[in-house]
Amino acid sequence: MITPAAGTATVPKGVRLGYGVGSFCTATVNAVPGLLLLFYMTNFLAVPAWLAGVVVTAPKVWDLIINPLVGRWSDRTTSRWGPRRPWLLAGACTLPVAFFLVFAGPPLTGVPAALYVGLCFMATATAYALFEVPYKAMPGEMTHDYHERTSLLQWRMVFIGAATAISGVLAPAIAHSEGVDGTLGSYRLMALTIAIVLFAAMLGSFFGTARAPMTGAPEGDRGTWREQFAAIKGNSAFVWLTVLACVQMLAVSMMLAAAPYFATYTLGSSGATQTLFAVLVGPILLTMPLWVRVARRLDKRGAMVVAALLFGAGTTAAMATPLFGPIWAHVTILVVGVGYAGVQLMQFSMLADVIAVDAARTGKRRAGVLTGLWTAIESGFSSFGALIFGVILSISGFVESQPSKPVEQPDSAVTAVLIGQTTVPALIIFASVLITLKYRLTPPGEPEPAASE
Template structure:
């Protein structure tokens, strides 16, 4: 149960907008590497599929170390900019450079190319942690109100939808602007364009949150790592929301990694990646008010179950794409998008509830540690989506290639693409429905009416 607050803090609209624009960073860093990096390595740098999966996954393991550290540092930071914003600024000044270098390397092939991309992606993951961990910690400290947090995060999700649309449609369009599959030069141009978008979005969030209210506990938790981890271990709501996020984002990351392969080998048109993404993210822009109302009507847990069922149902339906064609695939992905919109809004809102409840119960500021651990674990586990998909491709006999030497994939590899895009993610999502039932945090009870004289 979330402790009732003495007063409700309403977040100003300007701050909601300023906070929300930072989600362009979240959306872009999640979508572009998840969508294009595996494909870029296997089809442009001649990296074997299993090794490319390792490269995408390995830097995320580093998140398990750096994210809790950044969260702890931001909890303990004292500055005129507040505890979170100095770290956001550091990330804004470093992530765009590292991101560009991931797609702008020298002319390498095979293992050397994998090592270069892995090193740059590791640097990008570190810079992203500097921004994202403090950024995610802020909503739980802006307001005490259970439903106000969902309303605040609605703006974040609208910007995530817009950012995902821009990155998921624009990035493949630029990458494929020179030929059906693109060239190394077009991928470099894509990296530069997305880096500029990242810089503008992160600086926008830094300046836009200058007037953000801070209602969290005034004193940071000075306990050591052992004490903090022991306290978190006893926080069942935090543990279950973390397991839930890991499960759902594992399915999302698999589908992102599989999308260009699904477009190229199941639909027969690599450029349909853009229209599939439009179908996926369109509901994020249109259905957020609906999910806010559903969360009030059925509570957040009930709305989460509904969202996951829609997500999993659309994913399972896409298995029939070879029978019904491209239009059917887009309709199925549209249903997936409606479900993902609810899942992501409710995940972040429930995390903010957990952070606020922890501060109310302990009297300590450790939102950074909580969100750092949550982000690290969720990001680390979800990154295995690309690795799992890469393994599925290898089992199916997928043959790596270069643009100058295209190959015809065996039928087993085409089948592996369909399984990795639909069957396996659908099973994972349906498992997440069962996990949601273990989440017990509820809104505070309304105060009893005062007795009349």
């Protein structure tokens, strides 16, 4: 049970805005590569689908090392800017450059192209960790109040919705601005545009959180790695939340990787990628107040179950797209978007709760370690969505290509695209509902839910 904390802080509106704008980094770095990188490699650089899946996945596995390291470093940091903000600035100075280079390489194809993209994407993952891990640790240190953390994070989710809409709609629009599927030049222009957006948003978050309250945050944990991991192992709420996030984001990453293929080969128009993405992320902008009310009424665990069921229902219904056409596809993805909005808000709010409870229980500042581990494991595991989809495409006989040498895909590959976009993610997201029942952390003064059998 969460114990009440004295002196609950109210986070100023300016700080909420400053913190929220940093989500342009989170949303953009997840959305653009997740949406376009696999397609870019298979359809522009002639990289085999399975190898492209490995390239997308490998840097995320690196997160398992770098994210906990950054978290531990930020826990130990002492500066006039606080423990987290120096790292926000470091990420702002490195991530935009690395991101641009992913899509702006020399004219390579096949394995050499895969190696180049892989190295640049590894650098992107490292720079992203410098910003993202300390950034996610901050809400648990801004306020002790259980419900205020949800209110604070709804601001972040609104910015995530806006950023995801901008990146998920603007990036494909720029990438496809020269021809039906775009050109290498249009992809470079897209990368430059997104890099500028990243730099502005990350600097905005650094300056915008200058007055962020630190609610009596304890000193950083100076214990050994073995001691820290032993403590985390006994934190059942953290363990189940991490498992839950991994499973849910595996489904999301698989759908993102499949989206351009779904638009191109199921709906018959690569431009549909933008409209599908718009209806997916639109609910994030519109439904946050609704999900905050649902969480207050059903608690966060109940709200998570409702959100995951909506996500799964929409994904399942999308399987009928070949029968009912593009309008049906957009309606079903809209339902997925409503569920996805709730899933994202509950994940981040639950993580902030776990961080706050751990600090109150241990008297140590381990927000960075917890966030680093959570982000690393969730990011690394979810990246297998692109790999799984790439393997499905390879097994189905999908043929890699270049714009100058288009190919017609076999029927088996078209069917595999539909399965990868709908059937497999639906099974994964429904499994997450069962996992949610294992998470137990309640508001102050309320009994913990009974353990699920």
